Amino acid sequence: MGGASRTLQVMAERPDGSMDVEGCAALSHVLLDFIEAEDPVEGEYEIEVSSPGIDRPLTRLTDFARWSGHEAKIELHAPIESVGDSQSDKIKGRKRFRATLLGLDGQDVMIRADNTDIKFPFRAVANAKLVLTDKLINENSKTRNLAQQEK
Numbered sequence: 001m002g003g004a005s006r007t008l009q010v011m012a013e014r015p016d017g018s019m020d021v022e023g024c025a026a027l028s029h030v031l032l033d034f035i036e037a038e039d040p041v042e043g044e045y046e047i048e049v050s051s052p053g054i055d056r057p058l059t060r061l062t063d064f065a066r067w068s069g070h071e072a073k074i075e076l077h078a079p080i081e082s083v084g085d086s087q088s089d090k091i092k093g094r095k096r097f098r099a100t101l102l103g104l105d106g107q108d109v110m111i112r113a114d115n116t117d118i119k120f121p122f123r124a125v126a127n128a129k130l131v132l133t134d135k136l137i138n139e140n141s142k143t144r145n146l147a148q149q150e151k
Contacts, residue, residue: 006045011052017140019051054140058128061104068103070139071131074111076124090114098131 012027013019028049035041058064058072076095091114099113108119130136 006043007048008041008045009048011050013051024049024051054136055130055132058130061107061122064101064109065104067130068101070101070136071098071133072101072128073098073131074128075126076120077126078124080118080120091116091118
């Protein structure tokens with residue numbers, strides 16, 4: 001991130017989806033050691049390490065499968081041309097959706113918006129982020145509790 005002071009922002013989580021303050025601190029120290037040894041980014045900057053949070057951005061193809069069944073806000077690079085059914089008038093020409101994630105079909109993302117199933121290539125996604133819902137909060141709480149029990 002640019003501006004008056006530059007920031008290198010790193011979002012991280014464990015394979016089980018959890019990340020706590022201690023994990024962020026440990027990762028921060030490892031990153032600092034790497035940066036001091038390798039100097040991969042020119043100039044001065046701050047390092048910020050955090051978990052993606054409960055209403056996380058969806059940045060990998062696998063995120064759309066992992067969070068299937070949850071609501072997301074999705075913006076595409078270009079509007080949808082067609083969806084191939086009678087509901088297409090509601091969808092055609094749109095590039096922003098608040099939809100339920102349905103998973104993947106190969107390299108395509110599948111969602112349900114306005115009672116219409118929509119499929120588009122993952123590369124068409126400009127931005128996507130989970131929507132904070134009770135269902136998401138409950139699943140996150142279960143994941144945190146399981147992670148704490150395993151410690």
